[in-house]
Amino acid sequence: MLKRIIAASLLGISAISMTVSLAATRDDPFLWLEEVEGEKALDWVRSENAKSLGELEADPHYARYLADAAQILKAEDRIPYPAMVDAKNGYVYNFWQDAIHVQGLWRRTSLDGYRSAEPQWETVLDLDALSKAENETWVFKGADCLGPDNRLCLVTLSRGGSDASEQREFDTERKEFVPDGFFLKEAKSGTSWVDADTILVGTDFGEGALTTSGYPRITKLWRRGTPLEQAPVLLEGKTTDTGVWPSTFEDATGQISIINRAVTFFDSEYYLVDGENPARQIPLPLSAELLGYHKGKLIVRLRADWTVALTSGEKETTYAQGALIAFGLQDWAKSGTVAADLLIARGPREAVEDVAITRDAVIVTMLDNVRGRVRALTYDAGAKSWTPQDIAVPDNGSASVLGTSPEASFFMINFESFLVPGQLSFAPGLDTAPSVIKSLPARFNADGYVTEQFEAVSTDGTKIPYFVVRHGDKSGPMPMLLYGYGGFQVSMNPWYWSTAGKLWLEEGGAYAVANIRGGGEFGPAWHEAARGVNRQRAYDDFAAVAQDLIARGLSSPQKLGISGGSNGGLLVGVAFTQRPELYHAVICAVPLLDMLRYTKLPPGASWIAEYGDPEDPAMRAAIEKYSPYQNLSGDKSYPRVLFLTSTKDDRVNPAHARKMAALMESLGKPMLYYENIEGGHSAAANLDQRAKQLALQYVYLRRQLMGAGG
Template sequence: MIRHAALAVLLASTALGTSAMAQSPVPAPSMSEAPGGGFATSDATDPYIWLEEVEGERAMAWVAEHNSRSLGTLQGDPRYQPLHDAALAIVEARDRIPTPGFNRDGTVDNFWQDATQVRGLWRKTSLDSYRSDAPTWETIIDVDALATAEGQNWVWRGADCLEPDERLCLVSLSDGGKDAVVVREFDTTTKTFVENGFNLPESKGDATWIDADTVLIARDFGEGSLTSSGYPMIVKRLKRGQTMDQAETLFTGQPTDVSVSANVLRDADGAIQAIFINRGVSFYETETHRLNADGTTTKLELPAKSSINALVAGQLVVTTDQDWTAPSGQEFRAGDVMAWPLEAWLANPATTAQLVIRPGEREAIEGIRATRNKLVMVINENVRGSAYVYTPGAGEWTRERMDLPQNATVSVGSTSQTDDRVFVSVAGYLTPSSLYLADATTTSADVLKSLPAKFDATGMSVDQYEATSADGTKIPYFVVHRDAMAMDGSNPTLLYGYGGFQVSMLPGYSPTVGKLWLERGGVYVVANTRGGGEFGPRWHQAALQENRQRAHEDYQAVAQDLITRGITSQPHLGIMGGSQGGLFMGAMLTQRPDLINAAVIQVPLFDMLRFHKLLAGASWIAEYGNPDIAEERAWIQRYSPYQNLRAGQPYPEVFIHTSTKDDRVHPGHARKAAARMEELGYPVLFYENTDGGHAAGANLRETARRLALEYTYLTRRLMD
């Protein structure tokens, strides 16, 4: 999907539940006035701003000292090693489903990591071989061997291959897991990097083919070429043999933009139909410009909040995230999917569009992909997925439901451009993932591969409940538990949340959650709060900017509901979330610590008065607001966890972890959170992986270590 924006009943009141409810909560911040105190409200009043020096000597000494202490505590626990061994066995297992991608020559490719290939293999095989229990794979690139040969800590970031023959590819490699990548031209026939081929130095941004001798690049071209968010502001056309300095500038955005990028729209045969340059004005608002043959550009008439999803049978498919009146006079609503005949629309923006679908109140479009002749769309209905096949017609688009299991999460993978086949994955919290090969022409689907059970789910079930948020909104959430779960507040319960950027928290099969938590008697809960995309763009937009506190209240309402129902109680309730979810954890910690006894705070946002000044933070102003504007700073300061940490509160010991190599969410957030809590006298476990990027795991062994640390901590806090 080409995203225009730059970028988951029984009421019981028991002794334990009532006791937890009777505690005096920390009052939620007043939404009419910002808290006083002045801690870290400016650079001068932030005593830990030096921890933002990512690899500064003093900062890294602080990290080393905290790593030593935290690893000593958690790895010294006798439960750590068994948890680590179980996690490592899962992440390195060879009986996982290899995620396939269609190639035009009839083969499928896959990127694979295991105990032997820690960094991974890019490989391919025939579809018939893939169907077998033991496919015969042909290696294209061995990342482990490449890293060893070049003395680099390479992390695979994908390849863009030139259509239609797909011989030449632009391969992206990250140093230690950073978002910034180097891009190098690779020949899949000779299996070598092309001598004197395209070779772009490390940068955030992208590169895409026009033809065998021409690429479009959005990179760091030196001083003045990046936005305030740290992403490219300029798109250039680079010819073979040219240096980046010699590339022709095609488009320049504004420093206040999030980013500028380019994409080439091709038909099912690989022929170029249009070249678009996308100016990300904010995280959710984008201008799309068509590159004309003479090198000029023309701004297209599209909603600012929209996505170009696909080109199928000459129809350009677009989703709008806002109410919009088209040049034709047609009225569209946020969430609508519409389509224009591309050639006619480019010639005349007032061309009439067809409404493909208008989702219902409890529906959301989760994914759209095109095969050669069809459109395959995943629609979530009350946070349960279904796949539909849409066929363009002269009057209206028709649809048929794909023959797949119900009440599960459905995701569409690679689609074929030579016919109408599509890979579809189906999974649930207790249902191991299955991969289907579907035919969009007949809507039939056959199971290709199924993941064997990775934990014993015997006697477990999944329930969906609703909590009532502070403003009366019903917030759904899933509870995964043993059938014999006692409703007396005694169950160790882990509540996961994210709540931002229109990301849906959908049921999925997690072998590590199952093995390291559920199988050991834990209860796992996922909150579907506002800020996510579970019910479309309006569900997300209800918690934007000045309304961010609604999402925090939604999450807190779920925590309270778990206690009210007797599923758990404060001594046994822990929370977990990362990135935006880390902000969620911080808000729960500072606003309702009376509800929880553990918090795993992963690569978090925490200092929301400075988030826009750190790495990619400025790109998220559309989500949170701008701290440099007084009115917006006031609403941000009311919930910013770093500024709202206080002495004398019932904060539990927390586990905060981050990565030095994370070039998206600055590790300073996590470091400063830990330092401030320690200053106030609270116990803190802090760990920083010196590689790993935003995912905090550059390879499988580091991932296993992180998982073992998290679940050792949770065991100590909630099960002991």
């Protein structure tokens, strides 16, 4: 296998000096790669890109994979999922990209038209035309519209896909940007409407305005036609906070604005906005996660137990970790009364995933042993009670509720599984069962394929569930791709992985999805079990799944590959440095890898609540044991790794992947590296770039796990 070693004159070190791990020397000869737009660093990127593309694009399967990926991503018969519903004017909004509209169209159709087989779409904003007119690659990051009219919107536009974005006021009736309207220059901003002439705004106001994580620390009340610098401050957080963000909620009782002071990534204080007066802190625990607002009540998920002395005369009440509650905001705002209703008490294998709000109900998506469930709760103000109603969805898949509005009763449910394409159903209200209005055509031949759920036993005896998707007739070790994430309470639920089905399953491969600790599959406790000093548990869980796949004869070390992105990139980075003998392919995408310096690369400080602070001696000792960059050794053999990242990724700095790749190269370890010059944290700014990335990944997997490259 080809060993690529960067010349000593370029790196400023010798390859011989790197035969021991950085954990021992604490040296970092690749700090210059942290200069994201530095010419020397970009020259290195271009050189590595050329080598990797030269090899992978020359593979005889690449052109077919690229064409198949592009056809799936750009297919005209995709489901145009609703991005926003304007119930008052009867519109459904959608953002659409295809072969012609590379950057995309923000468009709308009538509600009745949306339910039809052939909606008549009206373009609201053409991102390709805007990009051409302004000589930029604008990536649409969404729009926040002032209800209930939804005429005035704040549109978020990103150059190349980065999180830092411009915000511009847009008129959906005139379909143009508002002349001299609200405008925020490129920054990681947060905004929310108060009324047609007032917004709440947090942005980079200048020196001292940001937290150490790089997010807004201050929220102001900005009135139209007044200088932003003179806008009154409603709330200031601390520089050590993750950030301070405003939001606005509507229901039949009116509109409220709330400011979230995120003390850490997981702990928040919430403040009720009252004009230009200082915002009032709402008496919720730091573990509260605000998911919605309905009939004067905040819908809240609890990350930890909450014991509260209610002012209704009851004794102290404890709401358990993972519960969904309704906090009486309107009553508290008027009289100071503290009262809450228990909506859902989580079972041992359950988790509350998300909440959608209609005029009539709170609709909750849940997991039951990593299978989707939907439950609606209606409130009777006279009886002061909630009535639950389960909404039937197919089994063995995922369900999500979308297309809702607090001004309307209707809702939509999307269902999908590993082998069942997406099915979007519509219900006019809770008294009518949802009926399918749109279905995604099959993207691969699933005949004969099965989905199985197994359990592996981790180092501490905990049972770790995982799914396997394979052809039922195949036996013996198979080329297997194991995917995982394991962090930030993010669940790996069943989804229709169309590109993997076409480019991997149909080619003779199989894949597995691990539900390891650190995720949210079984509620906050499943996440808490792998936070901070206990982070290694997530990595032990992943290795246990890999070993279980091998023990069951479903794969072998020569045929087992792993893949993960972002925190999942860290997961696979730890996996191949701790247990390199288990794997023969590693796709490490937009990863964190230098965990001793992750807080130095914005917004890394915001993740201290997840990983711990490397400046803390106890945490540093724990992090040093698993940080991939510090534990790479010249004395070990590693599988050939494919690193993928983006220059424009301002969420996980590309320096993580750059430095790890450079270190491997200097040690003569096999690797491939590709950095998209655009793309943000998704590593792709449009569908063409995404198709290219997919083709590169599956060519690499084929070569590593099916021969011709191992």
